[in-house]
Amino acid sequence: MGRGYFFGGKMAAKHDADYKASDLYRIRHSAAHVMAEAVLEKFPEAKIAIGPPIADGFYYDFDLPRSLTPEDLEEIEGRMKEIIKGKFPFTREEISAEDAKKLFADQPYKLELIEGLEKGGLDEYGNPTDEKPIISTYKLDHFVDLCRGPHVANTGAINPNAIKLMNVSGAYWRGDEKRPMLQRIYGTAWEKPTELKDYLWKLEEAKKRDHRKLGKELDLYSINDEVGQGLILWHPKGAKIRKIIENFWSEEHEKSGYDFVYTPHIGKSQLWETSGHLGFYNENMYSPIDIEGTKYYIKPMNCPFHLYIYKSNTRSYRDLPIRYAEEGTVYRYERSGVLHGLTRVRGFTQDDAHHFCRPDQMPAEIDFVVEFSLSILRAFGFKDFQAYLSTKPEKSVGDPQLWHDAEEALEASLKRHNLPYEVDPGGGAFYGPKIDFKVNDAIGREWQLSTIQFDFNEPERFNISYIGEDGQSYRPYMIHRALLGSLERFFGVLIEHYGGAFPIWLAPIQAEIIPIADRHVDYANTIGAKLREQGMRVHVDSRSDRMNAKIRDAQNQKVPYMLVLGDQEMENNAVALRKRSGENLGAISLEALLTLWKGEVAEKV
């Protein structure tokens, strides 16, 4: 999530088709070839792999005699620009597999791709395809590449001032960690230099919003080496925001018919055998703890506990639906290379819930949970959503009819809510279909948060049931869902979404009280106490710094309100309000301030 592509994330299928037909796609694809020619000139012994266009540019993978340096990239980029100015045509040629093999005799990666094409079923990037394989090459200046195209007519169609090589990194051949590690050069290319400039500006903007940077600057959280990788320390300000999120979350759940439960952090190995996690989730679980000769595991999931709460009593069809919600803290082993700030961690708290319902309630239950998810996410300022529906994979458990009904209910609900969605056929977990929601943040990046998943596995394994109207025992539907995903990841996304300038209802400090001189500190404390009594989160800056410095600090801390207090305010029993927008509202009464504040908190702005 958020990796690999800076913006746009994974593109929706229909957009993908548009993109592939676009001039930009040709430009990027062609730029990749130009780059390969430049690299081969510099390293004639280089082995070349593949070089496709991607969301914001292109890359090409090489097997090189040495690691590339930033200076190499500059040199290659410079040479690319020269090649582009040569206006060399791209000429396509269709050739036989034998000829292709001769042509690429000293290029082992290309030979492997040709074999894939020859056998059929794989395209020139080694991805599965149904198309009849035609082997074609594109020639550019001295460089001939195995390629399906399309390309620009000649390199003159590439604007040399709208391309830039970004970075070099390792990448496995064919994405397989058992195959050789190649060097991948990433580049970006646009039609116009202004578009390149905009893109680079956006990257800068994204850097400024990076939750790891803001987390430090705003003193929200930290990760400490000695504590451990991927484990979050929530500082007071971060914890305050979390508490507000949790309170809001609890109230909304309470109103919507959820019951809250609490469950332990460890459970016996038997529990995880029953649930099946020791089988299919083992590699994400930590080693067991021995307690009096019995093995206990730290929980990677909350569901087995919720199932036992369900099972603690005989359930009637009248009891359903049952909705158990818990902010459950789980620990999962993630490989060290994948950890990332707050968004990918080893210990996190899911805003988890499990729904149990009758078959006849299932479509309504799905509708409810979709609606509920959206209303929660909207409260945090997210407006655009993209839904992904993942259906039955080949290997699965559960009655195909149940799968079908569930998939239909999920899709129907997406349609009813007018949500843009994309189907990932066969992309579901083995135990049930699911919907994932991604949100677009303030600068258009996509983040995965909510997930709604059917489970046809655990109800069987735990043998849960309810008694129907006819006195017979039936198996309920079980749905897992997390709306925010995890509080850690959600917090990270929120920080980036708001760029650290949290709306007033979430701001850990809502007002910084700034006495102008020491003789105003008592008055500031009095005002502070009054506001605090009303529930406003205020802080009095009683340092002997100048007012300007205090305003600057409050501004950098992105505090929504700054209340400046001097002689005039003391005389009139008022406060001078400055907002972090820079707007100076002048002196207003406490009553006026409280009214404004209450309004803004209620509107969540």
Next chain:
RNA sequence: GCCCUCAUAGCUCAGUUGGCAGAGCGCAGUCUUGGUAAGACUGAGGUCAUGGGUUCAAAUCUCAUUGAGGGCUCCA
């Protein structure tokens, strides 16, 4: 886990061919008492990530370990 890069004060970073550890911010103290984005001075603060090696001498060269960053892979 893999490839590349990196690790110096609480933070952001300098530190030349190996030769006494530096700045700004922050913090503490003193002065200043101010009107909407940085007032002045003084001071404290470091086992240069950790452990080996080379050298008369290592922050600097080298190896290993740990951690971080950009990717790959992974994220039922």
